[in-house]
Amino acid sequence: MSELYEKSRLAKEACKALSLKTRGAKDAALLHMATALQEAKAAILQANSQDLAENSHLSKALQDRLRLTPERIDSMAQGLIEVVNLPDPVGEEIQMTKRPNGLKIRKVRVPIGVIGMIYEARPNVTADAAALCLKSGNAVILRGGSEARHSNLAIAKVLQAALKETDIPADALQIIEDTDRAIVAELIRLREYIDLVIPRGGAGLIKFVSQNATVPVIETGVGNCHIYVDAEADLEMAKNIIVNGKCQRPGVCNALEKALIHEKVAAEFLPEMVKELQKRGVLVKGCPYARQFVPELTPAEMDDWATEYLDLIMAIRVVESLDDALTHIARYSTKHSEAIVTNNYFTAKRFTEEVDAAAVYVNASTRFTDGGEFGLGAEIGISTQKMHARGPMGLEELTTVKYVIEGEGQIR
Amino acid sequence: MSELYEKSRLAKEACKALSLKTRGAKDAALLHMATALQEAKAAILQANSQDLAENSHLSKALQDRLRLTPERIDSMAQGLIEVVNLPDPVGEEIQMTKRPNGLKIRKVRVPIGVIGMIYEARPNVTADAAALCLKSGNAVILRGGSEARHSNLAIAKVLQAALKETDIPADALQIIEDTDRAIVAELIRLREYIDLVIPRGGAGLIKFVSQNATVPVIETGVGNCHIYVDAEADLEMAKNIIVNGKCQRPGVCNALEKALIHEKVAAEFLPEMVKELQKRGVLVKGCPYARQFVPELTPAEMDDWATEYLDLIMAIRVVESLDDALTHIARYSTKHSEAIVTNNYFTAKRFTEEVDAAAVYVNASTRFTDGGEFGLGAEIGISTQKMHARGPMGLEELTTVKYVIEGEGQIR
Numbered sequence: 107m108s109e110l111y112e113k114s115r116l117a118k119e120a121c122k123a124l125s126l127k128t129r130g131a132k133d134a135a136l137l138h139m140a141t142a143l144q145e146a147k148a149a150i151l152q153a154n155s156q157d158l159a160e161n162s163h164l165s166k167a168l169q170d171r172l173r174l175t176p177e178r179i180d181s182m183a184q185g186l187i188e189v190v191n192l193p194d195p196v197g198e199e200i201q202m203t204k205r206p207n208g209l210k211i212r213k214v215r216v217p218i219g220v221i222g223m224i225y226e227a228r229p230n231v232t233a234d235a236a237a238l239c240l241k242s243g244n245a246v247i248l249r250g251g252s253e254a255r256h257s258n259l260a261i262a263k264v265l266q267a268a269l270k271e272t273d274i275p276a277d278a279l280q281i282i283e284d285t286d287r288a289i290v291a292e293l294i295r296l297r298e299y300i301d302l303v304i305p306r307g308g309a310g311l312i313k314f315v316s317q318n319a320t321v322p323v324i325e326t327g328v329g330n331c332h333i334y335v336d337a338e339a340d341l342e343m344a345k346n347i348i349v350n351g352k353c354q355r356p357g358v359c360n361a362l363e364k365a366l367i368h369e370k371v372a373a374e375f376l377p378e379m380v381k382e383l384q385k386r387g388v389l390v391k392g393c394p395y396a397r398q399f400v401p402e403l404t405p406a407e408m409d410d411w412a413t414e415y416l417d418l419i420m421a422i423r424v425v426e427s428l429d430d431a432l433t434h435i436a437r438y439s440t441k442h443s444e445a446i447v448t449n450n451y452f453t454a455k456r457f458t459e460e461v462d463a464a465a466v467y468v469n470a471s472t473r474f475t476d477g478g479e480f481g482l483g484a485e486i487g488i489s490t491q492k493m494h495a496r497g498p499m500g501l502e503e504l505t506t507v508k509y510v511i512e513g514e515g516q517i518r
Numbered sequence: 519m520s521e522l523y524e525k526s527r528l529a530k531e532a533c534k535a536l537s538l539k540t541r542g543a544k545d546a547a548l549l550h551m552a553t554a555l556q557e558a559k560a561a562i563l564q565a566n567s568q569d570l571a572e573n574s575h576l577s578k579a580l581q582d583r584l585r586l587t588p589e590r591i592d593s594m595a596q597g598l599i600e601v602v603n604l605p606d607p608v609g610e611e612i613q614m615t616k617r618p619n620g621l622k623i624r625k626v627r628v629p630i631g632v633i634g635m636i637y638e639a640r641p642n643v644t645a646d647a648a649a650l651c652l653k654s655g656n657a658v659i660l661r662g663g664s665e666a667r668h669s670n671l672a673i674a675k676v677l678q679a680a681l682k683e684t685d686i687p688a689d690a691l692q693i694i695e696d697t698d699r700a701i702v703a704e705l706i707r708l709r710e711y712i713d714l715v716i717p718r719g720g721a722g723l724i725k726f727v728s729q730n731a732t733v734p735v736i737e738t739g740v741g742n743c744h745i746y747v748d749a750e751a752d753l754e755m756a757k758n759i760i761v762n763g764k765c766q767r768p769g770v771c772n773a774l775e776k777a778l779i780h781e782k783v784a785a786e787f788l789p790e791m792v793k794e795l796q797k798r799g800v801l802v803k804g805c806p807y808a809r810q811f812v813p814e815l816t817p818a819e820m821d822d823w824a825t826e827y828l829d830l831i832m833a834i835r836v837v838e839s840l841d842d843a844l845t846h847i848a849r850y851s852t853k854h855s856e857a858i859v860t861n862n863y864f865t866a867k868r869f870t871e872e873v874d875a876a877a878v879y880v881n882a883s884t885r886f887t888d889g890g891e892f893g894l895g896a897e898i899g900i901s902t903q904k905m906h907a908r909g910p911m912g913l914e915e916l917t918t919v920k921y922v923i924e925g926e927g928q929i930r
Contacts, residue, residue, distance in 0.1 A: 122848075126871060203893050209882055211892055227715050278604075281793045301904055310848035320729050322905040343927040350929035435737075436534075459538060462628075470621055470925025479930070480623055480921070481615050491629050492713055492918035493734040496908040509892070510870045513882025515755040515760035518891070 110289055113280040114247055114299035117220045120277035121245035125217045127274060129194035135272035140186035142268035143261070145232065148181050149333045153260035154229065161253050167269065167357055167417075171227045171442035172254055173474050182261075184234045185484060189237040192483040195354045196243045210512045215505040219241030219301035222293050223486075226307030233315040235304075236265055236279050238486045242504035243279040247300065249293060252285035259283060294319035304486045309414065324495055327485035329442035330357035330414045331472045334431040334457070336448035337370040343469060345379050348420075350471045351445070353386045357416050359488060360465075360475040364411065366424045372399045372424045380422075380461045388418045395436070397422040411438045428453055432460055439463055441470035442490050455504055464490055464497035522701055525692040526711035529632045532689035533657035537629045539686060541606035544653055547684035552598035554680035555645065555673070559591050565672035566641065573665050579769055579829075582640045584666055594645045594673075597896060601649040604895040607913045608655045621637045622924045627917040629655030631713035634705050636661045636727060637900075638719030641669035647716075648677055648691050650898045654916035657690040659712065661705060661720070664697035669696060704930040706731035709812055717774055717901045721826065722808035736907060738899035741771035741854035742826045743884045746843040746869070749782040755881060757791050760832075762883045763857070769828050771900060772855050772877075772887040776823065777834045778843045784811045784836045785927055792834075800830045807836040823850045840865055844872055854902050855884035876909035 136510035154174040239246035250258035262281035269276040305315040351362030376399040392403030406421040445467035446457040465475040477485025482500030495503035566586040613625040651658035662670035672695035681688040706856030717727040788811040804815030818833040857879035858869040889897025894912030907915035
């Protein structure tokens with residue numbers, strides 16, 4: 107039997123026992139895993155240096171995402187401890203109805219079962235995803251990218267060994283060692299054993315998974331995020347938000363990629379804003395109308411409007427109205443995070459009501475779309491789809507519900 | 519362009535305007551549609567008699583499901599009025615967090631978008647589904663089965679004509695006239711226009727949709743429901759619940775299909791219970807152990823345990839313990855509704871915690887798994903999957919959420 111089938115079967119078997127474990131047992135296991143990670147620093151760094159050596163062709167940015175340091179391993183362990191501190195969603199009663207016939211109907215959170223986590227690049231996802239899945243009572247099958255193979259395996263083995271010394275079934279944590287891409291295609295159709303697949307990575311991975319899976323999928327993360335600077339905007343605020351949204355961490359999904367500027371403020375706002383961005387190394391592109399205000403802008407091509415740069419690049423379009431901006435966003439948005447800067451009540455109201463996205467901002471940076479910033483604690487990803495979960499996904503989003511109905515012999 | 523593409527495109531266009539309509543506008547439209555249905559009785563009955571004539575080969579039960587009467591059209595109209603009386607979930611704020619930095623994060627219910635409804639047999643689903651989708655702000659594409667083609671079209675045309683006289687965009691309600699099965703295969707992959715597909719019908723349809731769709735799916739309805747009669751059960755109560763679960767309406771998904779009887783009570787309970795079922799025309803099958811108690815039972819075959827009869831048939835198995843029963847249920851359950859009859863606190867607790875199903879009953883009939891009985895008002899189906907919605911799906915389950923974040927210039 108293949109590695110994938112065998113490990114998936116073991117995970118499915120383990121998930122039932124895991125679903126019944128108390129918070130105490132799960133938290134104790136997570137704390138033990140955190141300690142184990144810190145004690146295994148040398149082995150993990152060793153494995154990571156192998157990955158770095160095998161991937162010296164990668165860009166600086168990607169190498170940085172791949173690199174582990176003693177501090178990064180500490181913060182991975184700290185991540186586990188933060189999950190310990192989050193409340194356990196399992197068993198939470200989210201609704202109780204007493205019916206006229208006396209039936210007591212309780213709606214209770216329960217684990218989903220077995221979660222397949224398919225991710226790229228950053229090895230810390232191995233520990234984060236394991237912790238969130240286990241705390242929410244789910245078994246997890248990890249399938250990391252080939253670049254981080256040695257690091258992912260080293261981390262997972264440490265966690266698995268630690269789990270064996272606890273009350274939690276160790277089979278609930280599986281990692282697929284085979285990095286052949288064909289395994290992903292098999293995994294996402296393994297309805298017999300896997301209840302949910304969460305792909306976390308580039309647009310190519312997400313698209314492949316959502317178009318080929320028969321297991322339910324939660325799509326995450328692609329963010330072609332816009333900001334619209336209204337005719338009635340506070341321009342100083344707009345400038346600060348755009349600089350923050352674009353420059354504070356350009357490689358993440360909630361970073362700003364596009365700015366739409368109302369024509370009434372373009373002459374005053376654009377030259378100043380472009381200067382601020384360029385000062386920070388941003389390549390600024392513009393539509394023809396924007397280039398009337400700042401002629402030296404790089405011309406934006408048609409492709410630009412749909413592109414998530416994940417880099418110090420921003421494209422600017424000057425629009426004639428709120429409707430113009432809404433039409434542009436409806437067309438190019440990936441429904442992740444969209445923002446408006448305005449002082450006008452009705453303009454803000456229309457924007458929040460009409461923009462279809464996981465997070466819609468008025469006068470704030472899109473960079474806040476994040477489990478921690480939203481107060482959920484850790485997150486396993488940011489859902490950009492509408493079913494089951496939308497926006498940052500914490501522990502609650504890793505559960506489903508069941509109805510428990512208590513009677514005294516009621517019949518219909 | 520094909521009928522499916524053109525109508526799906528129109529639905530997508532209409533769904534934005536619909537999503538912004540007030541409850542008042544939506545309720546007025548639904549009331550108008552209800553009146554129109556009652557006024558068009560003759561035409562609808564005429565279409566229905568065409569369907570009945572073309573399907574005279576169907577079983578009596580299926581013909582009855584297909585048949586419309588003046589009373590059934592009245593109750594369809596009444597169904598619309600009941601949806602009018604339900605609260606509008608759109609815009610409901612289900613969570614508000616004020617963060618330390620002053621950001622106000624509101625989680626608000628919004629419509630899903632365009633819902634594809636694929637259903638078989640009963641023509642009343644045409645009106646029910648249209649009403650629930652429109653009330654929850656969603657455009658809907660209806661695709662009924664070929665048996666009810668004339669009836670479905672007649673009903674949909676009446677509803678569409680009525681909608682044109684209201685403030686709700688008429689394109690939000692589409693019906694696909696082509697009953698070629700290939701259309702379903704296309705519909706469930708139309709991610710460009712359709713946000714969710716709900717199949718409602720037999721196991722074959724559900725399986726085809728869930729294995730071939732790229733649009734997100736909510737699986738509904740297949741119910742191979744069990745009842746476990748514990749050693750410490752109130753046997754009179756158990757008998758009443760089994761008779762009710764099996765006989766009150768055998769053709770529906772929450773009807774009982776299997777009974778598992780603890781061996782300690784089998785001798786006392788089985789002969790009496792079988793007599794009660796047989797009196798009501800039930801064909802009772804039994805495992806070899808059950809036939810030790812009631813030799814004249816029809817032998818149950820291996821296939822029986824996995825079969826949803828939807829008919830006056832029940833299979834009985836005598837088990838040695840609660841564990842035995844739990845193992846049997848875990849193996850054959852379709853995760854719809856499962857019940858236990860017991861007086862023992864710990865046995866009930868274990869059953870509700872360990873059985874993985876949308877609805878788990880203690881001392882009550884599985885027939886209560888229903889939107890109306892659960893107090894949700896109408897239902898669009900009963901989800902037997904774990905993602906997004908589980909159990910009876912009402913208006914709330916036809917919405918998603920969006921985060922609206924209000925700031926005064928916050929940056930990270």
